[in-house]
Amino acid sequence: GENVEQHPSTLSVQEGDSAVIKCTYSDSASNYFPWYKQELGKRPQLIIDIRSNVGEKKDQRIAVTLNKTAKHFSLHITETQPEDSAVYFCAVDTGTASKLTFGTGTRLQVTL
Amino acid sequence: GAVVSQHPSRVICKSGTSVKIECRSLDFQATTMFWYRQFPKQSLMLMATSNEGSKATYEQGVEKDKFLINHASLTLSTLTVTSAHPEDSSFYICSAKTDRIGSAQYFGPGTRLTVT
Numbered sequence: 044g045e046n047v048e049q050h051p052s053t054l055s056v057q058e059g060d061s062a063v064i065k066c067t068y069s070d071s072a073s074n075y076f077p078w079y080k081q082e083l084g085k086r087p088q089l090i091i092d093i094r095s096n097v098g099e100k101k102d103q104r105i106a107v108t109l110n111k112t113a114k115h116f117s118l119h120i121t122e123t124q125p126e127d128s129a130v131y132f133c134a135v136d137t138g139t140a141s142k143l144t145f146g147t148g149t150r151l152q153v154t155l
Numbered sequence: 156g157a158v159v160s161q162h163p164s165r166v167i168c169k170s171g172t173s174v175k176i177e178c179r180s181l182d183f184q185a186t187t188m189f190w191y192r193q194f195p196k197q198s199l200m201l202m203a204t205s206n207e208g209s210k211a212t213y214e215q216g217v218e219k220d221k222f223l224i225n226h227a228s229l230t231l232s233t234l235t236v237t238s239a240h241p242e243d244s245s246f247y248i249c250s251a252k253t254d255r256i257g258s259a260q261y262f263g264p265g266t267r268l269t270v271t
Contacts, residue, residue, distance in 0.1 A: 075258075077259060077260070079262075084246075084265075084267075085264065085265070086248060086262040086263060086264045086265055087199065087248070087262045088262075089259050089260075089261065092259060132198060132199065141187055141204070141252070142189060142201055142204055143189075143201070143260060144201075145198045145199045145200075146198065147197075147198050148197075148198050
């Protein structure tokens, strides 16, 4: 089955700096890569996603890049704010069973 | 759009009893719903995939007779934890999606189950 690795497990940045979280996957058939943000005790919220026919996607301060050859994708958050503090999960969908395999999560803390 | 509700948000039950959790897609038809379990400070672990009108597909290691899933309509799926034990205490989250391949999954707010 699909194996998704996520790094780092924790990340602390100062307000205004950028944060980058990376994920690698194993199944070359994977075709959909969403990122979720989860605040403590709450539901995961979809923040951005990318499909396999696109190399990069941006939405205001958030961007995702995908390298299909190397089988890795990254989340980039620029001009971080305290409200960006949360746990971020990457996920991979191979499309065959339509189910997501999640990474282990990254706890992002944005300090003042 | 893409709102998923879940009920109850919290439940405490005694060991040996059963608990039912409901997951509803409020503004779209969900051909597929998923049930996850999340322990503190851990990732989401998929328990089963539920398709409307058919039997759920369980992940390896998940007991289908203990975690009963019913997906009776395009907007409702239920998870029943039978004969609950303290080790079943966890955060249970459902998600829903349409039948487009690679479409997003939208999550419910979760149910915190505590078995005493």
